[in-house]
Amino acid sequence: MEEVSLLVDATSRLSEPFLLVIVGEFNSGKSTVINALLGRKYLKDGVVPTTNEITLLCYSDNDSIEQERCERHPDGQFICYISAPMLKEMNLVDTPGTNVILQRQQRLTEEFVPRADLILFILSADRPLTESEVAFLQYVQQWKKKVVFVLNKMDIYRSNSELEEAISFVKENTKRLLNAEEVTLFPVSARSALEAKLSLPFPDRTNNEHVLINHPQWGSSKFQDFQNYLLSFMDASTANGKERIRLKMETPVGIADRVLSSCERFVKIELENAVGDLKSIDDLVGSVKEYGLKLEAESNGWKKQILSLIEKAKTRAVNLMESILQLSNLDLIFVYMFKGEKSSSAPATSSVQNEILGPALSDVQSLLGEYSRWLHSSNTEEAHRYLDNFHKKWDSLIEQREMVWSDPQALVRSDEELSVKVLENFNAGSASRVFEKEIREVALGTFGGLGAAGLSASLLTSVLSTTLEDLLALAFCSAGGFLVISNFPGRRKEANEKIEKVADALTQEVEQAMKKDLIQSTEKLAQFVKSISKPYRDAAQQKIKRLELIQAELANTERKIKNLKVDIKFPW
Template structure:
C-alpha cells in the first residue's frame, strides 16, 4: 500500500515537473533568441520518460569507456590511448550485444547486463580534446543526466580544465561522484589518500561541494577478467571497482534513484529560470534607462509647449495692445473731433478721413504686420532648435547604448539589444532626416500665411456702421498683411460723424459702438491667432512624436513583457521549491 502511495507521489511530481517545463517553454515564446533554451527544455521533458541516466564524463584518455567496460565485465565499448568516443553512446539493457546509430551524434548500445534493467549508462566524448565539437556534445547532454561520474586520472588529477567543466556541471544542479582512475600508478595507500585529499579540498574550496571519491584501477579490473584463481581475486580487489559497484547498484537503491531522478530536472529548470531571470532583470535595467529617456523627451516637449505658449501669449499681447491703443486713440478722436463747434469741418468727409487715418489708424497696420513676421521667425527658429536638440539627445542615447553591446548576458539579451539598437539607429536617422528636411524659409512662409490669415479674419468683422477692412479675407491671405486697409475704417467713421452732426444725441451711443467693435476685434484677434498658433505648435510636437513613436512603443511594449515575465518566473521559482519539498518528504 505504501509502495503504491509512493509511486502515486512520484507520478504526480513527474507530471508537475512536465507542466513546469512546458510552462517555461511557453513563457519564452514572446522573447527573442529562445533557441538556446529549447534544447535543455526538450531534454528535461525527454528525461522524465527515461530510465535513470548515469552519465560518464571526463577528459579524453581518462578511462571513461574502459570504466564502463569494467562495469559491464566485457569489452563492449571501444577503448584507446587517443580519443575514441566521438559520439554520445547510450548503453541500455538488451538480450543481445548490438549497436544502433540513432543520429549523427548519438549511438545506442544494447547489452545483457542485469543492472541495465534499472540504469542506463551514457558514455560521452572526452573534454579538453583537440576536437571542440566533442566537448560541445558532452556539455549539451549534461542536462539529461540524473547522476554524473566524473572520471579523472591519478597522473593529472583536478586540472584547470576539469575544474571549469565540473563548475559547469554543478551549475545544472547535478549530483557528481568523482572516479579517480589509474590509482595503480600511485605506489602506496598514503599517496592515494593524498590525491583524494587534494581533490576533496579543491572541490570544497573552488566548487563549494564535498564529493564522493572512488579511487579505482580499470587496468587491474580488466586484467582480473583474464586471470584465474587467487590472482584474479587479488587484481579485482586491488582495482577497487567493487566499492564503486556496491555504491551504484546497492546503496543507490530504487528509492534513492527515484529521488535523484525527480530532483535532476528541477536543477535544470532552476538554472534556466535563474539565467532567464538575470537576463530579464538586465533587460529591465536597460528599459528603465530607455523609459527615463522617453520621459525626459516627453518632459522636454511639455516644457517646450509651456514656454512656447507663455512666449506666444506675450507676443500676442503686444499685437492686441496695438488694437487697444488704436481704440483709445479712437475714443479721443470722438471727443476731440465730433463737437458742434467743428460743425463746418465735420461735413468735409475727406478731411475727417485723413485726420482719422493719421490720428487713430496711424502705423497700426505696419506694426501688426511686423509683429506677425517676427512671430513667424520666432516659430520657425524654435522648431528648428528643438528638432536639433531632440536629434542630439537621441544620438547620445544611441551611442551610450552601443557601448554596452559586449556587456549583455546571454543570446536572449544580445538579440534584444540588437533589436533595440537597430530601432534607436532608425529613430536617430528619422530625427536626422527631420532636421535636414526642415526648410526654414518654406516653413516661415507657411506660418506667415496662416497667421496673417488669422489676423485678416479678425479684422474683417464687417459689422454695423464700422467696417474694418475693404477687401476679402481670401485676397488678403494671398497678398500678406501689408494689404490691410485699416484706413477703411475712415469711411465708416465719416458716416457716423455726419450722423452725430445731424443728431447730436447719438454721439455717446456711437462711441460705445466703436468701443464694442474694438473689444470684439481684440477678442477675435486673440481667439483666431491663438487657434492658429495652437495648431502650428501641435504640428511641431506631433512631427517629433512621429519620429520617436517606434522607439516609445518598443519601450512600453518591452516593459509590459518584462513585467509579465517577472511574474511568471516568480511563480515558477515557487513551484520548483514546492516540488523539491514534496520530494524530500517522500
C-alpha cells in the first residue's frame, strides 16, 4: 500500500494561500467581520444567494469592482473572486451558522475544517458559546486546529468590568473545550470598524492605519489589534508569520495523522474480523466430527433393530434344531441320516429357509436399505447446511467465480453400501443346507457306529412316547450302543453352537459393514466440507496476510509522521 494519500509533502503547502475558515452562530456577525477586514461590503444581500451556503473568497487581480464576481461551481460551492489585497496570501471561507453546519453542512466538517490552517470563531457578545457553538468546538478539537476567537458586538457591554467578565467566561470555557492552556481572543465591534473604513475613499480602505488612527469609531472598535494579528501571519519575519508556516505544514500532517489513526482502527477491526472468520471457518470444518458422533448415536437405533432380527432368526433356528434332535424323533433323525446331500431337502429344512431365514433376511435387507438411504439423506442435508453457511457468512471474502457450486447429493454419496452387500452375499438356501448338514452329521456321528442290536434298541425308542420309556429302551442296548447314544446331547449342542456361530458371524459382519458405511459416510462429508471451505479459508488467510502488511506499512508511516511533527515543531 502506498503511504496515506493525504500525507502530502508539507513544503508544497507553502505555495498555497493561507486558508482561514470563519465559523460562528447565525447572526454572530461573521459577514460584518469579513467586510471590515476587506474594507468593503462584499458580503451583502444579493451577492451571496443564501446564508446556508459555504462561500470561498479568493483574490482577483481585476481592480474594477464590476469585474468582481461570485459563481457556483459544478460541485455546488460558491466562490467569490475579490480584489481585496488581503486575499493575495489568504483565502477566507465564510460559513453558515454552526447549527446549520452540524445539521447539514457535512462538506464543511469533512473538507474545509480538516484543511483549514486557522479557524476564526466569531462569538456574539449577547450570547457567547451557544449549544451549537460548543458542539462545533468539540468537533474541531479532534482535528487539533488552532482556533482564534473574536468576541463581536463588544459595544453592547455598558462597562469594562462587564466586558472583562465576558472575556474571562469565554476563555475559561474554550480552554476546557479545546483542552488548551491558553486561547487567543479579541473583543471587537466589527460594525464600528466597517463603518470607519467605509467613511474613507475606496483606495484608502486597505493599508490605512495612519488614516484611521484618529477615527473615533475605529479606535473604539478595537479592530486594529485583531487585524494586525491576522496580517502578521503574512509576514514571515514575525513570530506569527513563522507560526503560519508551521500551521501550513501541520495541516497536511494533521490530516494524515487523523486519517492514519482511522486507517489503523479500521485495519485492526478488519484484521480481528478476518482472524475471527478463519477461526469460524476452521471450527465449522471441525464440527463434522461432532456431526459424526451424533450420526453414530442415531445409527445405534438402526443397528439394534437389524441385529435384533438376526438374533430372533438364530433363536428360531436353534429351537428348531433342538426340536428335531430329540431321541423321541429318531424316525426323523434317520430320515436325515439316510438322505443323501443331493436329495431334496426335508420338510424341516425347507421350514428353516422359507419360514425363518427367508423372511428374516428380507426384513434385514429392507432395513439395511433404509439405513443406507438414511445415511445418504442425512449427509446430503448436512452438506447443504454447510454450503449455505459458507455462502451466507463468507461470500464477501471471495469472488463469484471462486464459489463452490458442486452438487452435495452427488459428492456425499458412498461408492458402495457395504452393509447391503453383506446380505446380498448371504444365501438363505445355502444356510438351510448347512442346517440340514449339521442334523445329518449329528445323526451319523451318533448312530452310524451302532450294531444291529443297538440299532434295534434305538429304533424301539421311536415308538415309545415318554422319556422314561426312552431310558428303558436304552437300558436294553448293548454297552457300546449305550456309550454312542450317550454322546447324542453333546453332538446336538455342537450342532446348535455351529448354527449360533454362523448367525453370530453374520451379525458381526453386518455390524462391521454398518460401521464402515457410517465412517465412510462421515469421511465423505468431511472431504466435501473441506473442499467447499478451501476458497473461503484461502481468502481469509490472504486477507490476514494483506492486512498484516498494511499494518506494518501504517506503522512505518506513523513513524514518518512523528518525525515530520518534530521537524515542523523545530524547523530552525
